[in-house]
Amino acid sequence: MGWSSSISVVLFLTLLIHGIRSAENGCNLFEGSWVYDDSYPLYHSSMCPFIEPAFDCEKNGRPDKFYLNYRWQPTGCNITRFNGEDFLTRLRGKSLMFVGDSLSLNQWQSLTCMLHVALPSAPYSIVRNGGLSIFTFKSYGVKLMFSRNAFLVDIVGEKNGRVLKLDSIGAGETWKGVDVLIFDSWHWWLHTGRKQPWDFIQDGNQTVRDMDRLVAYEKAMKTWAKWVDDNVNPAETRVFFQGVSPDHENAEKWGEHAGETCLRESRPVLGSKYPGGEVPAELSLQKVIRSMKKTVELLDLTTLSQLRKDGHPSIYGNGGHRGLDCSHWCLPGLPDTWNLLLYSALMQKSLPILHSN
Numbered sequence: 001m002g003w004s005s006s007i008s009v010v011l012f013l014t015l016l017i018h019g020i021r022s023a024e025n026g027c028n029l030f031e032g033s034w035v036y037d038d039s040y041p042l043y044h045s046s047m048c049p050f051i052e053p054a055f056d057c058e059k060n061g062r063p064d065k066f067y068l069n070y071r072w073q074p075t076g077c078n079i080t081r082f083n084g085e086d087f088l089t090r091l092r093g094k095s096l097m098f099v100g101d102s103l104s105l106n107q108w109q110s111l112t113c114m115l116h117v118a119l120p121s122a123p124y125s126i127v128r129n130g131g132l133s134i135f136t137f138k139s140y141g142v143k144l145m146f147s148r149n150a151f152l153v154d155i156v157g158e159k160n161g162r163v164l165k166l167d168s169i170g171a172g173e174t175w176k177g178v179d180v181l182i183f184d185s186w187h188w189w190l191h192t193g194r195k196q197p198w199d200f201i202q203d204g205n206q207t208v209r210d211m212d213r214l215v216a217y218e219k220a221m222k223t224w225a226k227w228v229d230d231n232v233n234p235a236e237t238r239v240f241f242q243g244v245s246p247d248h249e250n251a252e253k254w255g256e257h258a259g260e261t262c263l264r265e266s267r268p269v270l271g272s273k274y275p276g277g278e279v280p281a282e283l284s285l286q287k288v289i290r291s292m293k294k295t296v297e298l299l300d301l302t303t304l305s306q307l308r309k310d311g312h313p314s315i316y317g318n319g320g321h322r323g324l325d326c327s328h329w330c331l332p333g334l335p336d337t338w339n340l341l342l343y344s345a346l347m348q349k350s351l352p353i354l355h356s357n
């Protein structure tokens with residue numbers, strides 16, 4: 001391979017990993033800052049009758065309101081306004097599936113609320129079947145699904161206990177035939193004790209009681225990447241990955257006192273730099289996606305979310321009784337911006353799936 005082709009491969013990969021850019025001038029939509037905007041929020045939770053209580057901070061009594069009014073402003077361009085009717089028209093007759101943990105649920109719920117508020121008289125139905133939730137806009141024939149799957153790879157019950165298998169993906173069968181897939185995984189890789197839903201990890205020939213969680217995560221993401229490389233036809237399916245959503249459990253990371261958390265945080269970090277630095281899992285994820293043969297578009301939302309120390313339910317999630325939540329996000333709130341970015345991406349390139357229309 002000559003120099004120039006090596007350079008173009010590098011440039012090409014750089015574009016892939018930075019993924020989604022604005023159509024007009026190639027600016028990076030994920031670089032920017034939060035600005036106060038009176039026209040926000042995009043909806044109120046009372047307008048979204050099916051919203052999860054755990055995300056409904058307004059109803060749960062959160063007293064401060066500033067967090068509702070921040071808009072993401074990329075440095076070099078503007079984000080397209082959300083148009084629910086356009087979104088559903090583009091997806092007419094198609095299906096979209098979020099696959100992941102409760103951060104994925106957070107984004108799915110935000111998208112269903114944004115679309116319902118944009119088209120309040122469009123008939124919809126919600127069906128829940130085990131770990132799968134299906135939200136259907138009947139008149140558009142659009143299915144928006146959420147498949148709960150914290151690790152993406154398998155957990156299998158065996159005689160000695162539950163085994164997390166880093167190299168097997170049985171759930172992949174349910175992802176086939178979906179037109180837009182949006183994956184997410186990270187938070188459950190950190191759980192220990194009662195919240196850890198496995199007893200052993202199987203890594204190739206070895207079964208171990210535990211291992212470095214970041215190493216395990218990267219191996220599992222490689223298994224996921226191989227599944228996509230082997231099974232996805234880019235002419236039929238568009239694949240996204242929701243970047244790692246950060247938590248705010250230690251205020252030292254944003255330059256406040258150790259021991260403090262997201263509780264009573266009412267303003268974002270201003271500017272475009274987060275003092276706490278990068279999230280190692282996000283770097284692993286980028287490395288894996290960069291090594292893939294098929295195109296996966298990374299919703300590179302980690303930094304813009306790190307700036308939103310004010311966006312979590314804190315004590316106003318789960319009805320306000322079950323402790324502090326500095327991991328999920330209030331709705332309306334930050335995940336609405338994740339969906340604006342997803343919408344920009346869907347608008348920017350024609351969906352392969354639309355070529356058949």
Ligand SMILES: *[C@@H]1O[C@H](CO)[C@@H](O)[C@H](O)[C@H]1NC(C)=O
Binds near residue numbers: 076077078
């Ligand atoms: C973004 O929108 C603002 C306000 O409408 C406008 O002044 C500005 O020129 C726009 N910037 C770009 C890059 O389009």
Ligand SMILES: *[C@@H]1O[C@H](CO)[C@@H](O)[C@H](O)[C@H]1NC(C)=O
Binds near residue numbers: 205
């Ligand atoms: C796994 O087991 C197979 C078959 O016994 C062996 O050929 C292979 O070298 C082993 N791999 C590792 C990493 O130990």
